Amino acid sequence: MSSVNLENSTLSNRFYDPKLGELEEGYNAEKDVIVNVVSRKNIKRKYTVGGVLDQEQRNNWKAWLYLSPVLILMSVFLIYPLINTIAIAFMQNYDYITGTATGITFDNFLIVLGLKEIVPATDTMPAVFETNFVNFAIPNTIIIVFVTVPLSITIALLISVLLNKIRWLQKVYQTIFFLPYVTNTIAVGMVFSVLFDDHGLINFILGTDTVWIYGADRWTAMVPLVLYIVWGSLPFKILILLSGLQNVDKQYYQAAKIDAAPGWKVLLRITVPSLWPQILYLMVTSFIGAFKEYTAVKGLFNNPGTTKNSYELYTMVYYIYDNLNTQTSRAAAAAVILFVFILVFTFLQLGLNKRRSR
Amino acid sequence: MAEQVLNKKSYIDFTETNLQGQDINLVIKEGNATVETLRKREKVSSTFWTIIIYIAITALALIMILPFYWMIITSLKNNDEIMATTQTFFPTVVMWSNYVYVFQAFNFLTYMTNTIVVAIFSTLGTLITTIFAAFAFARLQFKGREQVFGIFLMTMMIPGEMMVISNYITVASFGWVSENQTLLDAYLSMIVPFWVSVYYIYLLRQNFNQIPNELYLAAKVDGKSDWSYLWKVMVPLAAPTLISITILKFMGTWNSYVWPNLVTQKSEYRLISNGLRGASFSDPDSGITQFGYQMAATVVVTVPLFLLFIFFRKYIMRGVGRAGIKG
Numbered sequence A: 001m002s003s004v005n006l007e008n009s010t011l012s013n014r015f016y017d018p019k020l021g022e023l024e025e026g027y028n029a030e031k032d033v034i035v036n037v038v039s040r041k042n043i044k045r046k047y048t049v050g051g052v053l054d055q056e057q058r059n060n061w062k063a064w065l066y067l068s069p070v071l072i073l074m075s076v077f078l079i080y081p082l083i084n085t086i087a088i089a090f091m092q093n094y095d096y097i098t099g100t101a102t103g104i105t106f107d108n109f110l111i112v113l114g115l116k117e118i119v120p121a122t123d124t125m126p127a128v129f130e131t132n133f134v135n136f137a138i139p140n141t142i143i144i145v146f147v148t149v150p151l152s153i154t155i156a157l158l159i160s161v162l163l164n165k166i167r168w169l170q171k172v173y174q175t176i177f178f179l180p181y182v183t184n185t186i187a188v189g190m191v192f193s194v195l196f197d198d199h200g201l202i203n204f205i206l207g208t209d210t211v212w213i214y215g216a217d218r219w220t221a222m223v224p225l226v227l228y229i230v231w232g233s234l235p236f237k238i239l240i241l242l243s244g245l246q247n248v249d250k251q252y253y254q255a256a257k258i259d260a261a262p263g264w265k266v267l268l269r270i271t272v273p274s275l276w277p278q279i280l281y282l283m284v285t286s287f288i289g290a291f292k293e294y295t296a297v298k299g300l301f302n303n304p305g306t307t308k309n310s311y312e313l314y315t316m317v318y319y320i321y322d323n324l325n326t327q328t329s330r331a332a333a334a335a336v337i338l339f340v341f342i343l344v345f346t347f348l349q350l351g352l353n354k355r356r357s358r
Numbered sequence B: 001m002a003e004q005v006l007n008k009k010s011y012i013d014f015t016e017t018n019l020q021g022q023d024i025n026l027v028i029k030e031g032n033a034t035v036e037t038l039r040k041r042e043k044v045s046s047t048f049w050t051i052i053i054y055i056a057i058t059a060l061a062l063i064m065i066l067p068f069y070w071m072i073i074t075s076l077k078n079n080d081e082i083m084a085t086t087q088t089f090f091p092t093v094v095m096w097s098n099y100v101y102v103f104q105a106f107n108f109l110t111y112m113t114n115t116i117v118v119a120i121f122s123t124l125g126t127l128i129t130t131i132f133a134a135f136a137f138a139r140l141q142f143k144g145r146e147q148v149f150g151i152f153l154m155t156m157m158i159p160g161e162m163m164v165i166s167n168y169i170t171v172a173s174f175g176w177v178s179e180n181q182t183l184l185d186a187y188l189s190m191i192v193p194f195w196v197s198v199y200y201i202y203l204l205r206q207n208f209n210q211i212p213n214e215l216y217l218a219a220k221v222d223g224k225s226d227w228s229y230l231w232k233v234m235v236p237l238a239a240p241t242l243i244s245i246t247i248l249k250f251m252g253t254w255n256s257y258v259w260p261n262l263v264t265q266k267s268e269y270r271l272i273s274n275g276l277r278g279a280s281f282s283d284p285d286s287g288i289t290q291f292g293y294q295m296a297a298t299v300v301v302t303v304p305l306f307l308l309f310i311f312f313r314k315y316i317m318r319g320v321g322r323a324g325i326k327g
Helices: A060-089 A107-112 A132-165 A170-182 A185-195 A201-206 A218-245 A250-258 A263-274 A276-291 A295-301 A316-323 A328-357 B035-075 B079-083 B097-105 B108-139 B145-155 B160-173 B183-194 B198-210 B213-221 B226-237 B239-255 B258-263 B272-278 B291-325
Strands: A014-017 A021-024 A026-028 A033-037 A047-049 A117-119 B002-005 B010-014 B026-030
Touching: A060 A328, A060 B108, A060 B145, A060 B160, A060 B183, A107 A328, A132 A170, A132 A218, A132 A263, A132 A276, A132 A316, A132 A328, A132 B035, A170 A218, A170 B035, A170 B291, A185 A218, A185 A295, A185 B035, A185 B272, A185 B291, A218 A276, A218 A295, A218 B035, A218 B291, A250 A263, A263 A276, A276 A328, A316 A328, A316 B160, A328 B160, B035 B291, B079 B291, B097 B108, B097 B291, B108 B145, B108 B183, B108 B198, B108 B226, B108 B239, B108 B272, B108 B291, B145 B198, B160 B183, B160 B258, B183 B258, B198 B239, B213 B226, B226 B239, B239 B272, B239 B291, B258 B272, B272 B291
Parallel strands: none
Antiparallel strands: A014 A021, A026 A033, A033 A047, B002 B010, B010 B026
16 A cells, blocks of 8 residues: 555556656566556546555545544644744733733844843943843753763663673662652652651761751752752653663674673674664654653752752753743743753754764 | 793793604793783683672662662651661551551551552553554555654654643543533543554554564455454564553553643542642641651552562563663
C-alpha cells in the first residue's frame, strides 16, 4: 500500500510507484507484481500493486475523523495558546480578565531584560528597573543547564557501565537506581532540605555548620539544588544508557580484550561512540528539561530565594509562574525568551551532531 | 628442542622426549608463567575487579537511596533527636504518633481523592485520543500523514510554560476558574487540558506499527471494519503499552504541582503535591518547622508511588525506556 505519485498521466495504463518505479498494467515479471487498474474511469487514482488495493484516497476522511479529538484538543490547548502567548508578549497594558490591551509594544521584552525602566525617574527618585530576570533567572538557569546536564550524563554513564558489567543482582540494582524516577519532586525536595538543614545529616557528616537552605548565600544554595536535580535526573539517563549498552556488539569488547586495551580506552573509544545516539538524545532532552527547572527550587526552598522575600534563586520558569497573574505580558515575554533559548540550543546541538557524524 | 615464536610473549615448548610418542606435551608460556598460573592470575584479577565493581555500585546505590532512608527514619524521630548535634541513623524512640498527627491535622484523604479522580479521568481521556490518533497514523493511509505526524513530534519541543499562560485564560473563559468555582469546575480545569499527549501517541504508534499488516488485510478480507479491527485486534495486542501509558499518566497527575496550584481557587480542591507543599508543619508556639511531621507527610505521599512501582515495574521502565530506542 504505497502512496501513489502519478507522473505519466498521458499513458493510460502506466503508473509510477515511488518504491517500485514505473509499472505497467498486467504482470510485471521484473518486479514480480501484478498491477491492476481498478477503475478505468478514474485511472489516475486507483490501481493495485500485488493485488492490494491502494487505499490512500479511500481512508482520507476516516483518518481525519480518528484524528479529530486530538486535533481539536491540540488546537485549543496547544496551538492557540502558543500563538496567543506570543501575542500577549507584545501587548501593552494587557488585562487577562477582560482580555483587553491598549496597543502593541516591544516594551515587555525590554522591561523583562532590564533595558527599560518600569517606573521612570523623577526628580527625587531614580528609575526602577526589573532586575530579577537578568540578574537571577537567566544566570541561574544557564548554570543549572551547564552544570547538571554534563554532570548527570557522566555519572549516569559510569553507573550504567558498572551495571552492565555485573550479572548477579543486576535487576535489583537497576531497580534501586530507577527509584528516584517514581517519586514526587516536591516531596523529595523537602527531604533534601532536611538533609541539608543546619542540623542535618550533610553538615553532620562533613563536620561543618554551613547554612545550605534557609538564609543561605546564593552560591551555597546552588549546591543542594544542583545535587538534587542531578539525583532526580539520573534514573532516566541510566535506563536509556543501559538499554543502549546492552545492544552494543560484544565483538568490539572481545577485540579490545585481545588487544589488551586499557579500560578507560575501551570506555572512550568503544562505549561512548556506540552510545552516541542515546547520549545525543539525552543531551537534547535534558537540556530542554534543565531550562524548565522549577519544581526542584520549589521543593527545596519553597520560595524563589533562600529567604521569604528574595529572588536570588529564580529560574526562568519560576519567574514566569510568579508573574503570571500579576504581570501577564511580562510572563509571556519571558516565556517567549525561554522558547527562543530552547530552540537555539536544540538546533545548535543537532547541528553539532551533524558535523560530527559527517 | 623446538621453540616457535607465536608473538612477543608466548612460546611453545615441545619437550624432546615426547616428539616421537603419541602424546605431545604442549606448554604455552607467557614470560615464566604457565597456562595454569596465568589462568589463576586472570581469575584472581577478575574476581578482584568484580568485588571492586560491586563495592562501587553498592556505594552509589546507597547514596541514591539515602534520601528515602532519611525520609523514613526522620518521620519516626522526635524533633529533639532531629535537631541534635549528633545525627542518629536509627530513631532512639520510634514516634508513630507523627503519622497520627499528620492524618489528623491535614486533609490528606481529600487531596488523595482529588488526585485519584483527576488521574482516572485524565487517563481515560488520554487513552481514547491516543488510541484513535495512533491508529490513524499507524494504519490508515491519508494525504499528509507523515507531515502531520512530523508537526506533532515538533510540538514536543515547545515548552509547556508557553501554553500555561494562555491555557489559564482559556480555562477561565470556559467558566472553570472563577471566584465561585465548584469542585466539578476545578476537576474539569485539571483534566481536560491534559487529554492529549504527543509522546504517548508516538509510543503507541510505534507499537501499532509492529503489529503485522497481514492481520489488517486478513480482517479486511473477513469484512471487518476498521473500527472493530482497532478494538478487537490492535488494542488487545498493544495492551502492555496501554498499561505503561496509564501508569505514567497516573504518576504524572500524582506529581503535578504547578497547574493545579494555579487553577484551583480553594485549597480543598487541590492535589496531593499542593497539599504537601502548602501545609505548614511549624509548631504554632515556637514557629520551628517540625521535620518529623513534615517527613511523615512526605512518606504518605511517596509510598503509593512506590507501591505502584513495585507492582508495575516492568511497564513503567518499558514505557520510559522506549523513548531512547530510536534516539
